[in-house]
Amino acid sequence: MTESRGNWQWLYRLGSPRWFYDISGRWLPWLSALTFFLLMTGLVWGLAFAPPDARQGNSFRIIYLHVPASFLALAGYYIMAVAGAAGLVWRVKMAFIIMKSAAPIGAVMTLIALFTGAIWGKPTWGAFWVWDARVTSMLILLFLYIGVLALQRAFHNGDVGYKASAILALVGTVNIPIIYKSVDWWYTLHQPATLKLTSAPSMHIDMLQPLLVMIGGFYVFYVLVLCLFARAEIVCQERSTVWVRRRLEGTP
């Protein structure tokens, strides 16, 4: 009995805002340093050292922001939906906090992907915006993120807002495979995926290496910012508890 409790203890701990607050506080300096290092390395490498594209010239360098932001816009949606599902099933407070924190980050990532894509579209396609399948499905993703954000704040009872937005997040996951597959299913202006798990990348290794560094940097950045948002939310929700008061006074 005691052994099985020991095995599951980490799960109970994971659900505790206080435990998350303390452990993430210890991660923050490392996450910040790693984010800064990866993003600076990837950016300088991609902007100055990677060779220009044979057809697109130097405008292709926007890829070093566009693709990592798009990756996190999609991955962040799954994180938000899975956290929402965990909150609905197990009624864990921490899961809803993660879901709430993931929504603004995902929305900004989608905005970066759309904006850099529009800027990239001008010299490449001759237009800032086209109603292309990939672009349109990304715009729907932005609206889904905004919907989840708005729904959380639409109810006086915070718990109802959490549940409603978790359901919207889950229903919205149907859009994610559509975004992934849009470049294959429809005839689109958007180029096919540069990186695929199932086949070799369609990119020269000298261009690919800084892109991988940037994607890694964006993932670490995402974890860092998710921790920051979740910590702010925890302090907001638990401000009247003794443990938060103690942390704010600086006593452990």
Next chain:
Amino acid sequence: MQIQFENVSDFLTMSGHGIYVWIAVFFSLTMLIALILFPLYVHAKVSKEARIDQHKTTAPLGGEGSV
């Protein structure tokens, strides 16, 4: 591996594509920095309010377990 540009102005203009690349970089970095600063601001603001509340209610702190 070597730098693809001959000088700083070449790096900035990027043979005509510089304006697009640098707008994309500026926008993205501004957004990323905002994502870091916003939760820090909220955290600091809530902490400050909580500290003020705490001074109003002079109740002594109980054990860690009590709410």
